[in-house]
Amino acid sequence: MIVARNHDKVVSEQFGSTAAAYLTSTVHAQGADLQQLAAYASRFPQGKALDVGCGAGHAAFAISPQIGTVIAYDLATEMLDVVQGAAAERGLKNLHVQQGSAERMPFADASFDLVCTRYSAHHWTRLPEALAEMARVLKPGGMCIVIDTASPEDVLSDTYFQSIELLRDTSHVRNRSLSSWRQLLGQAGLRPTADQSWKLPLQFDTWVARMRTPAERVAAIKSLWDSAPSEVTTYFSLQGDYSFSIDAVLLECYK
16 A cells, blocks of 8 residues: 655655664765855854854854854754764854754844755755745844755756655755856845856765665666666766765855
């Protein structure tokens, strides 16, 4: 019998069971963008920051030494347990965790000097509402930083990418292109002033292992890659072991 679950339940189950793997994931734990986040946070040495969809907490860990207070906010309580434990081990006493969804935040208007999200937004079912919430809780003149994997502007490559992502992880909703991000942030009342993009290499075996993707879906992903036209395989720099590279973006915004 098929048992239907809402998306929040899917996300909580997916990431609750893989929380520890995300703490040690090289893709998530490293990157020049974390250093950039720390530099942004240093502009508010006595300020308050919010990491939305914090996952295993890498963004929160990066900014915590640079700012007064950090709230690591996520839907999955198991993720927050991992963040709390790792923060204690690192001596980050100004980092606190809180559970909740991105679309409905329990924070007052204009509560934070810095609001950020990293590699989480492609799991949000109501992205415009979540971005509006991020704008709402941001102080006037405050800074919002969005970091996420991004879809290609090309429709064909985008179709393959979204399909492969969903097969690997059923909590996936949609990656957005850089141009789409600019539009969505503007509609939410945030003013993008700078952005950048880079290629993020993914080692296939660890990519699927991290999410515990079932064997039949791993086979389906490989089948999709095998049937992909050359324009798609070239765009993603597909390797013989099915490793590939995707786009990542960082957008700097103000309110």
